[in-house]
Amino acid sequence: MTDDTRDHDTQESPFRTSLLEEAEGEGSNPTVNPTMGELISIRFSRRGLLKGSLAVSAIASTVGPLALLSAEKANAASTTTGNGSAFIFVEVEAGVDQTHHVAEGYDAEVLLRWGDPLFADSPAFDPKSQSADAQRRQFGYNNDYVGFIPLDGSAEHGLLVVNHEYTNEHLMFPGIVSVAEGKLKVAPADQKRVDIEMAAHGGTIVEIRKVDGKWQVVREGKLNRRITSTTPMQLSGPVAGHDRLKTKDDPTGTQVIGTLNNCAGGVTPWGTYVMAEENFHGYFLGKLPEGHREAANYKRYGVPEATYEWGNFYDRFDLSKEPNEPNRFGWIVEVDVNDPNAAPKKRTALGRFKHEGAESIVAKDGRVVFYLGDDERFDYVYKFVTAGRFDPNNRTANLDLLDSGTLYVAKFDADGALNWLPLTFGEGPLTAANGFASQADVLIETRRAADLLGATKMDRPEDIQPNGVNGKVYVMLTNNTRRKDDQVDAANPRAKNAFGHIIELTEAEGDFAATKGTWEVLLKCGDPSVAAVGASFSTDTTRNGWFGMPDNCAVDSAGRLWVATDGNNPKETGRTDGLWAVDVEGGARATSKLFFRVPVGAEMCGPLFTPDDRTAFVAVQHPGDGGTDWAPFGRPSYYEDLSTRWPDFKDDMPVRPAVVVITKKDGGKIGA
Numbered sequence: 112m113t114d115d116t117r118d119h120d121t122q123e124s125p126f127r128t129s130l131l132e133e134a135e136g137e138g139s140n141p142t143v144n145p146t147m148g149e150l151i152s153i154r155f156s157r158r159g160l161l162k163g164s165l166a167v168s169a170i171a172s173t174v175g176p177l178a179l180l181s182a183e184k185a186n187a188a189s190t191t192t193g194n195g196s197a198f199i200f201v202e203v204e205a206g207v208d209q210t211h212h213v214a215e216g217y218d219a220e221v222l223l224r225w226g227d228p229l230f231a232d233s234p235a236f237d238p239k240s241q242s243a244d245a246q247r248r249q250f251g252y253n254n255d256y257v258g259f260i261p262l263d264g265s266a267e268h269g270l271l272v273v274n275h276e277y278t279n280e281h282l283m284f285p286g287i288v289s290v291a292e293g294k295l296k297v298a299p300a301d302q303k304r305v306d307i308e309m310a311a312h313g314g315t316i317v318e319i320r321k322v323d324g325k326w327q328v329v330r331e332g333k334l335n336r337r338i339t340s341t342t343p344m345q346l347s348g349p350v351a352g353h354d355r356l357k358t359k360d361d362p363t364g365t366q367v368i369g370t371l372n373n374c375a376g377g378v379t380p381w382g383t384y385v386m387a388e389e390n391f392h393g394y395f396l397g398k399l400p401e402g403h404r405e406a407a408n409y410k411r412y413g414v415p416e417a418t419y420e421w422g423n424f425y426d427r428f429d430l431s432k433e434p435n436e437p438n439r440f441g442w443i444v445e446v447d448v449n450d451p452n453a454a455p456k457k458r459t460a461l462g463r464f465k466h467e468g469a470e471s472i473v474a475k476d477g478r479v480v481f482y483l484g485d486d487e488r489f490d491y492v493y494k495f496v497t498a499g500r501f502d503p504n505n506r507t508a509n510l511d512l513l514d515s516g517t518l519y520v521a522k523f524d525a526d527g528a529l530n531w532l533p534l535t536f537g538e539g540p541l542t543a544a545n546g547f548a549s550q551a552d553v554l555i556e557t558r559r560a561a562d563l564l565g566a567t568k569m570d571r572p573e574d575i576q577p578n579g580v581n582g583k584v585y586v587m588l589t590n591n592t593r594r595k596d597d598q599v600d601a602a603n604p605r606a607k608n609a610f611g612h613i614i615e616l617t618e619a620e621g622d623f624a625a626t627k628g629t630w631e632v633l634l635k636c637g638d639p640s641v642a643a644v645g646a647s648f649s650t651d652t653t654r655n656g657w658f659g660m661p662d663n664c665a666v667d668s669a670g671r672l673w674v675a676t677d678g679n680n681p682k683e684t685g686r687t688d689g690l691w692a693v694d695v696e697g698g699a700r701a702t703s704k705l706f707f708r709v710p711v712g713a714e715m716c717g718p719l720f721t722p723d724d725r726t727a728f729v730a731v732q733h734p735g736d737g738g739t740d741w742a743p744f745g746r747p748s749y750y751e752d753l754s755t756r757w758p759d760f761k762d763d764m765p766v767r768p769a770v771v772v773i774t775k776k777d778g779g780k781i782g783a
C-alpha cells in the first residue's frame with residue numbers, strides 16, 4: 112500500500128477492523144455549528160507528513176537532535192523522579208514484532224484468550240470445530256473494556272468484566288480467506304458462522320483470584336457469565352416503551368435481544384458493570400420502507416452500514432423487515448453482576464449515540480456523573496448527572512440511578528470556558544418545532560439534539576476518565592484527518608489531525624456535576640521530532656515515549672494517567688500500539704513513557720489497575736490483523752502456517768485477542 116493512499120486512522124483493506132474503524136471515523140454530522148477562535152495554522156500536506164514519519168521509522172537514528180537529546184535526558188530520569196515524573200520505570204523501546212513487551216522488572220502474562228473456558232463445564236477451545244454453544248461458554252472475541260469489581264473488598268479477588276467489541280472473521284475461522292488482486296477476501300457467512308460471531312460479541316464476567324502472586328481464573332465462580340448478542344435485555348428509562356422502539360417481536364418496546372459492539376465501559380460506584388454500545392450501525396443492512404420516519408435519524412448515525420451479514424439470517428437486522436430495530440441499539444447497558452440471571456438494562460437516559468465508554472465518579476453532593484464520548488469524526492463529548500444520590504450503604508437503592516438525570520453535551524469556548532448544555536425536552540430548541548415530542552425523542556436522536564444546541568464538534572471522542580485525585584477529567588480525542596483548515600477551533604486545533612490529542616477538563620469549583628468549567632489541551636499527539644506534526648509532548652519525552660491515536664485510558668489510585676492507543680501503523684510510525692504513562696502534574700506535565708507494547712496488528716485496550724495498583728490488566732485486541740500488510744508478520748488467517756512464518760511462535764503468545772496481566776516482579780506497585 113502506498114503512503115499517499117493510506118490514512119493513519121483507517122486501514123484500507125477488506126478486514127472487519129478497517130470497516131468498523133472507517134465507519135467510526137467517517138463523520139455523519141451535517142450541521143454547521145460555528146468553529147471557534149484561535150486558529151492555529153499547522154498546515155501540512157498529507158503526503159509531506161507521511162514522508163516525514165516514514166523517514167523516522169525507517170531509520171530510527173534520523174530523529175531530530177532535540178528528540179535525541181531529550182531521549183537521553185528522559186532515560187536518565189526514568190529510574191528516578193528527578194524530572195518530577197510520577198512514574199518510575201525504564202521505558203520499553205518502541206518497535207514492532209510478533210509479541211508483547213513490558214518494562215524491565217515486570218511480568219506480562221496472558222490470563223484469558225478468545226475461546227478460553229469460563230465455566231467448569233466449558234468445552235476446550237477448538238479453533239477447527241467452533242460452535243455457538245461452545246462460544247457462549249468461552250471467553251469472547253476482541254476484548255476492549257476491562258473492569259475489576261472486588262469481592263469482599265479484596266484487591267486480589269474479584270470479578271473481571273470484559274467487553275467483546277466485535278469479531279474479525281478472517282482471524283477467527285479457518286479456510287474462509289482468499290487472496291485476489293493483492294487483497295484478502297473473506298467468504299460470505301453462513302448461519303453457523305453468524306451464530307458464532309453473535310456469541311463471540313458482548314461481555315464476560317468471570318471470577319479471578321491471585322494465588323501465590325499469580326492471577327487465576329475461577330471457573331467454578333458462581334457469578335461467571337457470558338453476555339452476547341442474543342442475551343435477553345430490558346430497555347429502561349425515558350425511552351422504554353416508546354413507539355419508535357416497538358418491533359414485531361417486541362410490541363412493548365421494552366425487551367431487546369442482545370447488545371452490539373461493546374467498546375469501552377465502566378464500573379459504577381455501586382458495583383455494576385456498564386457496557387457502551389458503539390458502532391451499532393455496522394450490524395444493519397437492507398432498505399427502510401420508502402418515506403419511513405426514521406430515515407433522517409438513521410442517516411445521522413450511518414445506519415445501515417452492512418459490515419456484518421447477520422441480517423441475511425435474522426430479520427431484525429434487516430431494515431426492510433424490522434425498521435425500528437436500530438433505535439434499540441446505541442445505548443449504555445448496565446449489568447448487575449451479583450445476579451447472573453438478571454436481564455441487563457439499556458439505560459436510555461444516557462442517550463443514544465456511538466457510545467465509547469462510561470466512566471463515572473461521585474460528585475460532592477452524592478449525585479453520580481458519567482462521562483461519555485461519541486466516537487465519530489465531528490461528534491461530541493457528553494456527561495450524564497444522575498437525579499438521585501449514591502448511597503454507599505444501600506446497593507439496592509442505587510440500582511436504578513441511571514434511569515433519571517440530565518444528559519449534557521459539551522461546548523468548548525475559545526477562551527477556555529467549558530459549558531455543559533442540557534439535552535432536556537422543552538428547553539431551547541428541543542421542542543415540537545424541531546420535531547421532538549418528548550424526552551424520548553431527544554434521547555433517540557441525541558446527536559440531532561446536540562447539533563441544535565451548538566455543541567463543539569470534536570476529533571473523535573473516545574474514552575473519558577474523571578480523576579478523583581486531582582479533580583480533573585481527561586478526554587481522549589483519537590484523530591480526525593477530515594478536519595479542514597477552516598474547521599479548526601481551539602479545542603480541535605489541528606487540521607488533518609492524524610494523531611489526536613488529549614484535553615483536560617476542570618469542572619467549576621471542583622464539582623463534577625457542575626454545568627460550567629474550563630478546559631485546556633494537555634497534549635497534542637504524534638512524533639515531536641517532525642515539526643509539521645505539531646505535537647506537544649514535553650521535551651523530556653523520548654522517541655519511545657511519544658504516541659498517536661489515544662483511545663482507552665485509565666487513572667490509577669494515585670491519580671496517574673495511563674493512555675492506550677489504537678491505530679499506530681508500524682510502517683509509518685515504527686511502532687505498534689501500546690500503553691503509555693503520561694504525567695499530568697508539575698514540571699513533568701505532558702511527559703509520556705512507553706510501558707507496554709502489543710504484538711503487530713493489535714490495538715491496546717483495557718487498561719485497568721486493581722485498587723492496590725499492584726496489577727494492571729490490559730486487553731490486546733485483534734493481534735495479527737493487517738493481513739499481508741506487514742511482512743514478515745503478515746498473515747491472512749490465524750491458521751495459515753504459523754510455525755513456518757514464525758519459527759519462534761509459541762502458543763502462549765497473545766496471538767488470539769487476550770487479557771494480559773502485568774505485575775511487578777518484586778510485587779510492588781506498578782510504575783512506582
Ligand code: FEO
Nearest residue numbers: 374389467486573
Ligand atoms: Fe471502539 Fe471508538 O473505539
Ligand code: CA
Nearest residue numbers: 374573662663
Ligand atoms: Ca475505543
Ligand code: CA
Nearest residue numbers: 662663677714
Ligand atoms: Ca479502539
